[in-house]
Amino acid sequence: MIDLYWVPTANGQRAAIMVEETGEQYSLRPVNMMQGEHLSEEYLAVNPVGKVPAIVDHATGSTVYGTMAIALYLADKHASLLGETLQQRAEAYQWAGIIASDLGPAFTGQFIFNVMAPEKLEFPIRYFNEQIARLLKVLDARLAGHAYLAGDTYTLADALGYPVAASSAARLPGALDDYEHIRRWAELVGARPAVRRAMALRADFKLPD
Numbered sequence: 001m002i003d004l005y006w007v008p009t010a011n012g013q014r015a016a017i018m019v020e021e022t023g024e025q026y027s028l029r030p031v032n033m034m035q036g037e038h039l040s041e042e043y044l045a046v047n048p049v050g051k052v053p054a055i056v057d058h059a060t061g062s063t064v065y066g067t068m069a070i071a072l073y074l075a076d077k078h079a080s081l082l083g084e085t086l087q088q089r090a091e092a093y094q095w096a097g098i099i100a101s102d103l104g105p106a107f108t109g110q111f112i113f114n115v116m117a118p119e120k121l122e123f124p125i126r127y128f129n130e131q132i133a134r135l136l137k138v139l140d141a142r143l144a145g146h147a148y149l150a151g152d153t154y155t156l157a158d159a160l161g162y163p164v165a166a167s168s169a170a171r172l173p174g175a176l177d178d179y180e181h182i183r184r185w186a187e188l189v190g191a192r193p194a195v196r197r198a199m200a201l202r203a204d205f206k207l208p209d
């Protein structure tokens, strides 16, 4: 049994998709960041960084924080979603890294300066919008020639990437209008039962009173 410390954001969705895809039994532990639960003593004992998502795997005693680490841990544990050959795994790790280290943080910056910041500062807004456009163009070009990010096979890179299309890009003016190959891929990935279950958690999530 896994405890999934989760928030209804793209990062939370990434971890939930991986847990669902690997067929783990899990207990959902929503962390209410609006009430500061991510910085509570109880949660800091799980993840001293005070960010979400994290998992505690009671079967192995492992605690893992961060979407990339969670994805690699679960894929390794189940020997799935990594790709068959070393070359496929290299592609899967690279694209998973682009999502987790480049595109994900660019969307975080975009959210902070477009939505959270009390003052709308022109430079950071332009900077993060340009980063996102540059990276989405690369993703779209990749998916023009391949069914999935790592090639012909669905891997952890697609599991981490899907929330970009389903959640983060909805904040962009025009959403994914300019990225027809990402849209095609998102339809394919979004139809997977595990992905649908993970994404439905958001709709079911109610903040405690």
Ligand SMILES: N[C@@H](CCC(=O)N[C@@H](CS)C(=O)NCC(=O)O)C(=O)O
Pocket: 007, 009, 010, 011, 012, 033, 038, 050, 051, 052, 053, 065, 066, 067, 068, 100
């Ligand atoms: N590198 C982490 C980033 C996790 C992250 O930034 N989580 C956000 C919610 S989506 C968070 O916990 N923010 C609280 C904070 O920064 O204090 C990952 O890939 O999971």
